[in-house]
Amino acid sequence: MEIIKTIKEMQQKIEQLKKDGQTIGFVPTMGYLHEGHLTLVEEARKKADIVIMSIFVNPLQFGPNEDFDRYPRDIERDERLANQAGVNFLFYPEVREMYKTEMSFHITVKGLADVLCGSNRPGHFDGVAAVLIKLFNIVQPHFAFFGMKDAQQVAVVTSLVEQFNFPIEIVPVPTVREEDGLAKSSRNVYLLEEERKDATVLFQSLQLAKGLIKAGEKNREKIQSEMKRYINQHSSASIDYVEIYTFPDLKPLQSLSGLVLIAGAIRFTNVRLIDNMTIDI
């Protein structure tokens, strides 16, 4: 695996790879890799000749009171894991390389970013869209791989490539979970020991929703309130949101039908966790 730190060098490599007729699979990450990321690499290896992973903790997608400074980082371990997983090129630029000058342009994600995490994290998806436009232009992949754990991000990216005509296929990859169902996340390390067991309530509340739907329940409010009741009864977490929308256009619906996204975010002492499930009704 080759590590590349500058945009120029990355672009030169890409030019050569494309000349050689290689297809490129891209796995953008913020590092602190876990099995979820490695599954993205596995999928990328199946679809493309060359796998490029980026590790870049993007300041634009963190709010002023969020965890940019304390976001977990361990580049040596990441290098080892990426290498073992079969990444060919690791693009690892510094902030001053990616943002050489202060950005004169601001991209605003409308509609899709007004719900779920977007309403709790104003500007977050604007920052995600901005960095992905840069990364897609630098890496020019044929395929880009994103975990469904952040389903809203998948919806935003899918619409970004459609509306800005990037010739990239977005490949959503199912969430990877711990044995007890907790969705893998770099932020799980922030859970206090006594909170770790309770952290599965979000997944369990999604299972509860699935059960209700299978039994014929279609009322959105009823399902949401059952999920909230479950979370409150079984954990010390506070609920940011539990919501149901159409997927991938994230429109509200009263009675469930078609492909729907059931998503939740809950807070523990030092961490906010998200999880979701899509279900075709």
Ligand code: PAF
């Ligand atoms: O999902 C992430 O890790 C980030 O939002 C991404 C896609 C790498 C953009 O910074």
